[in-house]
Amino acid sequence: MEKPLLVTDFLDRARQYYGDKEAVVATTGDRYTYEELGERADGFSAALAAHGIEKGDRVAVLDPNTHYHLEAAYGTMQLGAVHTPLNYRLVPADYEYILTDADVKAVYADYEYAEKIEAIRDDVPTETFVTNDTAQVDGDWLSFDELIAESTDYDRPEMTEDELITINYTSGTTGDPKGVCRTHRTETLHAYLITSHQHISDDDVYLWTLPMFHVNGWGHIYAVTGNGAKHVCTRGVDAEWIFDTVREEHVSYMCAAPTVLNMLMDYYDKQGGVETTGDVPVRAATAGAAPPEATIRTVEDEFGWYLMHVYGATETGPLITTSDARRFFDDDSDDRFAVKKQQGIGYLGTDVRVVDEDGEDVARDGQTVGEIVVRGNQVMDRYWNKPEATDEAFTDRLEGYYHMGDLAVVDENGFITIQDRKKDIIISGGENISSIELEDTLFDHDAVGDVAVIPMPSEEWGESPKAFVVPAHGDADDPGVTADDLIAYTRERIATYKVPKEIEFVTELPKTATGKIQKYELREKEWEDEDRMVGQG
Structure with a gap:
């Protein structure tokens, strides 16, 4: 038989089997059972429906x-x-683009x-x-807690697994974010996969150090809930606070x-060591480029955690x-x-x-370089309103695989x-930064004649x-503007995490005969003391 894969099943299951079990330790100090969490979600569903959301x-x-x-x-x-x-x-201009691009009907925003x-x-x-706190917000805003207290009655519509249920906006190689469209099916199967590979079970206590907005917390809003974990x-x-909470709440898992x-x-070293676990072992998942050996050794041998x-x-x-x-x-x-x-x-x-x-x-020789491509049930359906970008992402080297x-x-x-990396992207602290967006921002400054942005190694x-900035008048020794001035200029216009950490004035940028900037030369020089030209971010 066939049963539709729906993301609503995760909370439904938790309420059915773990209704009286603690579900959430809130930042306010409140604690909610799964039944209480479900009732609050029902209240938000009812409130949205009352305001015309369909x-x-x-x-x-x-x-x-x-x-x-x-x-x-x-909800x-x-x-x-x-x-x-x-x-x-992000900054307000980013939100203006996203809310308009997705034609968002309602927004909940933390105070x-x-x-x-x-x-x-x-x-x-x-x-x-x-x-969630109208007293601390200017303008005409509705109170989350007052809304959910009005009613918990709503009509849940018929849904199918191939219908869109989330859009996650991500920075790409161009300035405008792209909306990654995910269906009930893709979200559900990904949650099943992390349940298996991250060994999630109902006695887990999960600490939210990973942003929930990052692809729905890497699917943990579903997997942790559906398994009846905390x-x-x-x-x-x-x-x-993290070490204190791990001990006090007996945290078993985090990303x-x-x-x-x-x-x-850094904190552990400065304190000369602290207690790193509560009554249960801790496992931690980290993602991205390879973690340095020193990181793995410290986390596993000194913290006593298991790193995935x-x-x-x-x-x-x-x-x-x-x-x-293993x-x-x-x-x-x-x-x-x-x-x-x-x-x-x-x-x-x-x-x-x-x-x-x-x-x-490519050959399995550990030396021949190629591009990673993937096909799987957890891969996105498409980019929102971007058919050409979708087509390119799935057809460049190999038809039907995401590149x-x-x-x-x-x-x-x-x-x-x-x-x-093949893409002109920088991944800093888990955040995607478009080199092109940053270059465009710097180009708008009158003192900038040419610019190239690349990733540089960062311990943090x-x-x-x-x-790398070529001054408008060409004199790198007297650019007419300071690096601090340009950094401040970008900070006023883009999200803080995208701001360049360093600016180097140069007389010219390396270019091909056709005028294309050869960023690879800049990166080779910047990364010459590293094992590979990607960071651990």
Whole structure:
């Protein structure tokens, strides 16, 4: 028989079997059972319906990792409306683009970020504005808690697994974000996969150090809920607080970007060591380029945690590979570092390949470089309103596979290791930064004649944007503007995490005979002391 795969099943199951069990430890100090979480989600569904939200309408959520985010997400999806989480690190102009592009009908925004929406609310199609603390927000906003107290009655529409249920906006190689469209089916199967590969069970206590807006928290808003495990919410990450919470709440599992791991290791070193676990072992998943051996050694040997290295992209669910292949290493041997530093092997049901420019698989020699491509049930349906970008993403080297833009090698066991990036993108602290967007911003300054932006190595973020600037009058020794001036200029116009960390004035940029900037030469010089030209971010 066939049963539709619907994301609403996750909360339904938790309410059915774990209704009286603690579901959420809120940032307010409140604690909610799964039945209480479900009732609050029902209240938001009812409130949205009362304000005219229907199946297929887009509802945006701008929130740190609080219980409100979970309630708004499920409340939206129970109506068949499309959950559209927003990166809280963006600037008002970004939100104006996204809310307009997705034709968002309603937005819930945490009080700390609502002012960014208030600044552009007259320029977007959104009609309903909700926050969790109206006293701290200017403008005409509805109270989340007052709305959900009015009623929990709503009509859940008929839904099918191939219908759109989330749009996750991601920065690409061009300035405008792209809306990654995901269906009930893709979200559900990805949640099943991380349940298996991340070993999630009902006695887990999950600490939300990973932003919920990042592809729905890498699918953990579904997997943790559906398994009846416990969510411990956060309003940000602080090393001391994380260690305290791990001990007090007996956290067993978290996802930690390399920047979070670096923060924890720095605090641990400065304190001369702290207690790193509660009553249960801790496992942590980190993603992206290979974690340094020193990171793995500290997390596992000193913290006593088990580290899992995974890899993916917003477009792919995100997770498609893992290096947690324990038949290939011994937990007590240093041999494990060589395995765990790789992106690893494909998830169940996931066809991951590394192919040359003709779409042929590269040799399994650990040396021949190709592009990573993937086909799997967790891969996105399409880009929102961008058919040409969708077609390119699935057809460039190999028809029917999503092209990751990462260049890699494959060893004799089929393990993938990233070497470089094909796309003009910088990944800093887990955030995508468009080199082109940053270049365009700098070009608008009168003192800038030409510019190229590349990633430079960063101990804190893995990699950070660096700009090479040719002054408008051509004199690199007297550019007519300071690096600090240009950095301040960009900070006023784009999200803070996109701002260049360093600017170098040069007389000219390396170019081909046809005038194309050869960024590869700049990157080779910047990364000459590194093993590969990608950071641990």
